[in-house]
Amino acid sequence: MKTITNKDLMRQANRKLVLQEIFNNKYTTRAAISRQLGLNKSTVSSIYDELKAEQLVEEVGEGAASHVGGRKPTNIRIYGDYGFTLSFDISFHNLHFMANYLNGQVIDQSEAPIYQKSIQEISQIIDEQINHYLTTVTSIKGLLGICLSIHGIVNDQQEITYSPFVNFDNENLRERLGSKYHVPVVLENESNLTAVYVRDFMMTFDHKNLVAISIHKGIGSGVILDNRLFRGFKGQAGEVGRTLTKNAAGQLTPIEQICSEDAIINRLSDELNLTDLNRYKVVDMYRNREPHAVAAINEFIQEIAGLIYNSAMYFDTGAMYIGSPLMEAAPEIFDQVAVRVQQLGKSEIELVRLTDSDKATLLGACSVITHYALDLVGYSLDFSKN
Known part of the structure; x- marks a missing residue:
């Protein structure tokens, strides 16, 4: 069995850095990778040849020549296929x-x-x-x-x-x-x-800390701290749906039992003796100013705004991302939540509604x-x- 030396470990580490650099650019060149990573050009070329032989990368034409002229570099990128x-x-x-x-x-x-x-x-x-x-x-x-x-x-x-x-x-x-x-x-x-989606597809590491709150059948959140997913000791970090609040009777209850999408649907179904109620019918009732629907959505707005504000304070983030099919169906609800969040502390929290949470x-x-x-x-x- 081959003994792994420090040279082997360094080679593996450099390979990962080169592969990361190629992935993180629409296309790049070996010279650009060498400059960006501070690696010797021959090291980068050797690793690139290895990646090319494995078909992990592909060449996509010539780049621009340097200001001193000379041979045009070859553009390279990750090979999707x-x-x-x-x-x-x-x-x-x-x-x-x-x-x-x-x-x-x-x-x-x-x-x-x-x-x-x-x-x-x-x-x-x-x-x-x-x-x-x-x-x-x-x-x-x-x-x-x-x-x-x-x-x-x-x-x-x-x-x-x-x-x-x-x-x-x-x-x-x-x-x-x-x-x-x-x-x-x-x-x-x-x-x-x-x-993770927000961090890797939207933010591209501009913010080190962010919170994404998902409001579906339940309520949960994902927390990115220093660009890394924070999972907590037992994977339970972000279970904001279990945050306690007071219900109409003044009793402490998990917020998702009041403000999840299913909680709203179940509440209106019971109050109005309706069956087959869904988010779109709830939105129609709300827009038609049906009193029970208005009351349920107004409570939702108040409670969710408080949850968002508190979460932003806990994790010292200026960016909060909300994934909610109910808000996708009725963006005006999101707008009212955003207004209420700002009113709570006259804060500068940036609130972003995800357009396709699934x-x-x-x-x-x-x-x-x-x-x-x-x-x-x-x-x-x-x-x-x-």
């Missing part, structure tokens, strides 16, 4: 899924109904989709990895310790999928993945699994340029 990743978001009503090339380019995005299905049935649907993409996506290496978005708590051992909406029934999806398809499989909380989660999952596929876990990857 090297392989693809798959992401699955296991929500309450639907299984959302997406296929992406290595550079993050979306190949396909869709969903399948899973309401009241067992985890075994959901697992079968996941297998069907994986097999579909294995036979339809053309690439060099094929499937590179799978990320599963969980609406619950995932600890550092990749165990689902809390799942309020889906009973996983001791089904170890990570182990089963990994052994069946022989690729890395990662589980992560849905709100955490939304925060896609945000899947793209965050794409980023997470791409880090594993490239062996760049812990390295910053900028998907906005690819």
Whole structure:
């Protein structure tokens, strides 16, 4: 067995830096990488030749010559067709899924109904989709990895310790999928993945700290501190839906029991004796000034604004990102939340509404699994340029 020397470790570290630099630019050159990283040109060229032989990178024409003239450099970039990743978001009503090339380019995005299905049935649907993409996506290496978005708590051992909406029934999806398809499989909380999406697809590291709050069937948040996902001691960081507030009777209750989308729907269904109520009908009732809907949404605005303000103060961030299908259906609700947040402390909190929260989660999952596929876990990857 070959002994790993300090020279080998340095070579591995330099390879990762070069690969990261190539990924983080739409295209670059070996000379530019050498300047940016402070590495010897021969070192960069040697690593590039190795990456090219593996077909991880490709050449895309000539760049501009330097101001002193000479031979034009060759532009290079990450080779998207090297392989693809798959992401699955296991929500309450639907299984959302997406296929992406290595550079993050979306190949396909869709969903399948899973309401009241067992985890075994959901697992079968996941297998069907994986097999579909294995036979339809053309690439060099094929499937590179799978990320599963969980609406619950995932600890550092990749165990689902809390799942309020889906009973996983001791089904170890990570182990089963990994052994069946022989690729890395990662589980992560849905709100955490939304925060990763904001960091890697939107912010591109301009802000070191940010909070992304997801308001769906429950309420959760993903926290980025110093550009890294903060998961807490047991993976429970960001469980803001369990924040206590007072209900109409003056009793302390988790805020998601009052302000999640399902809480609003259930409240109006009970008060008005309605069935088959959904977010779009709630929005119609609110816009038509139906008193019960107005009261429910006004309470939502007050409570969510307080939650956003407090979260911003806790983590000292000037940027808060909100993923809420209800607010996507009625942007005026978001506008009122934003006004109320500013009124609470006359603060300068930047509030941003995510326009497609389901896609945000899947793209965050794409980023997470791409880090594993490239062996760049812990390295910053900028998907906005690819």
